[in-house]
Amino acid sequence: MGLTLAAEDGATAWLRCSDKPYDLILDAGASPGLAAIGFEVESEAELDKAHAIAERLGLNPRWADASECAAMQVRRSLRLTEPVTGVELDFYTGQAVAQPVPLPLTQIARLGHVVMNVADLSAAHDFWVGQLGFAVSDRVEGLAEWLRCWPNPLHHSLALLQAQGPEKANTLHHINFMVTDIDDIGKAMNRLKGADVPIVFGPGRHLPSTSIFLYFLDPDGNSMEFSFGMELFEEQGARAARELEHKAEVMDIWGGKPDPRFGKGSAVLARHG
Numbered sequence: 001m002g003l004t005l006a007a008e009d010g011a012t013a014w015l016r017c018s019d020k021p022y023d024l025i026l027d028a029g030a031s032p033g034l035a036a037i038g039f040e041v042e043s044e045a046e047l048d049k050a051h052a053i054a055e056r057l058g059l060n061p062r063w064a065d066a067s068e069c070a071a072m073q074v075r076r077s078l079r080l081t082e083p084v085t086g087v088e089l090d091f092y093t094g095q096a097v098a099q100p101v102p103l104p105l106t107q108i109a110r111l112g113h114v115v116m117n118v119a120d121l122s123a124a125h126d127f128w129v130g131q132l133g134f135a136v137s138d139r140v141e142g143l144a145e146w147l148r149c150w151p152n153p154l155h156h157s158l159a160l161l162q163a164q165g166p167e168k169a170n171t172l173h174h175i176n177f178m179v180t181d182i183d184d185i186g187k188a189m190n191r192l193k194g195a196d197v198p199i200v201f202g203p204g205r206h207l208p209s210t211s212i213f214l215y216f217l218d219p220d221g222n223s224m225e226f227s228f229g230m231e232l233f234e235e236q237g238a239r240a241a242r243e244l245e246h247k248a249e250v251m252d253i254w255g256g257k258p259d260p261r262f263g264k265g266s267a268v269l270a271r272h273g
Contacts, residue, residue: 002103003023004016004103006021012028018109018110019097020096035087037088037158038090038091039149044075044076051078060080064090072095074092076094077092082127085118085124105191106177108184111175112154112225112230113154116171116173117170117171121161135147135150140245140250143162144250155230171265171268172267174224176224178230179227182229184228185212185213186203198259208250211231
C-alpha cells in the first residue's frame with residue numbers, strides 16, 4: 001500500500017501516510033480484528049463535552065494518563081466503549097504534527113474513513129447522530145448511513161451498514177485511504193494485480209460521495225479502499241441528507257459488482273494494552 005513505518009515497539013507497528021505522526025496502529029494478535037477508532041476533536045472544550053455525554057449515557061469514560069498520552073503523541077485523550085458495537089473510541093486533541101514523508105508507492109493524502117457492519121443500525125444512529133452530533137450526508141432506509149464529523153467537510157468519516165445474515169455481527173467493513181490523484185487508483189490497481197492481491201470491487205464510482213474507488217483485501221481478509229474525489233460539504237448551508245434507493249447503482253454508478261469477500265471484515269475486539 002505504500003505506508004511508511006513511523007515506529008515499532010515489540011508486537012506493535014505505527015504506520016503513517018500524512019502529516020500526522022501515525023495514522024494506523026497494527027498489533028500482533030491471535031486473531032484479526034478491529035480494536036479501536038480514533039477521532040480528533042476541534043478543541044479541549046469539545047473533548048469535555050464528549051466526556052459529559054459519555055458519563056450521562058453511563059459509558060464509564062476514562063481519561064488516558066500522561067504516559068498513554070505521551071505514547072499517542074496527544075495532549076489529552078478520552079477513551080470509551082461504543083455501546084452498539086463494543087469498539088473502543090479514542091477522542092483526542094492536541095496531536096503532534098509531523099513533517100510529511102515521501103511515500104514510495106501510492107500518494108496517500110490521509111486515512112479517510114472507517115465503515116462498520118452494525119448489528120442494530122437504528123441504535124447506532126441514535127448514538128452517533130442523536131448523542132454525538134454526527135451529521136447524516138446520505139442514507140438508504142434501514143440499510144446504510146454515511147456520516148460526517150460536522151464541521152469536517154468530508155462527505156463521510158464514518159459509515160454504518162446494517163449487518164446481514166442470521167448472526168448480524170458487528171464487524172469492520174472497510175478502511176479507506178484518500179489518494180491525491182486519480183492516477184493513483186490506476187497505478188495501485190496494476191501493482192496490486194501484479195502482487196496477486198485480491199481486488200474485490202472496482203474501480204468504480206460511488207453515488208453517495210461521488211468518489212472513485214478501488215477495494216482490495218489485506219492479508220487478514222479485511223477490505224481496504226483507495227478513493228479519490230469525495231464530495232465536500234460547507235459548514236453552513238450544506239445540502240440536506242438524501243434518501244437513496246436500495247439498488248446496486250448506489251455503490252457503483254458504473255455498474256460494477258463486488259466480489260463476495262468485499263466488506264466481510266474482522267470482528268470487533270476487546271482493546272488490550
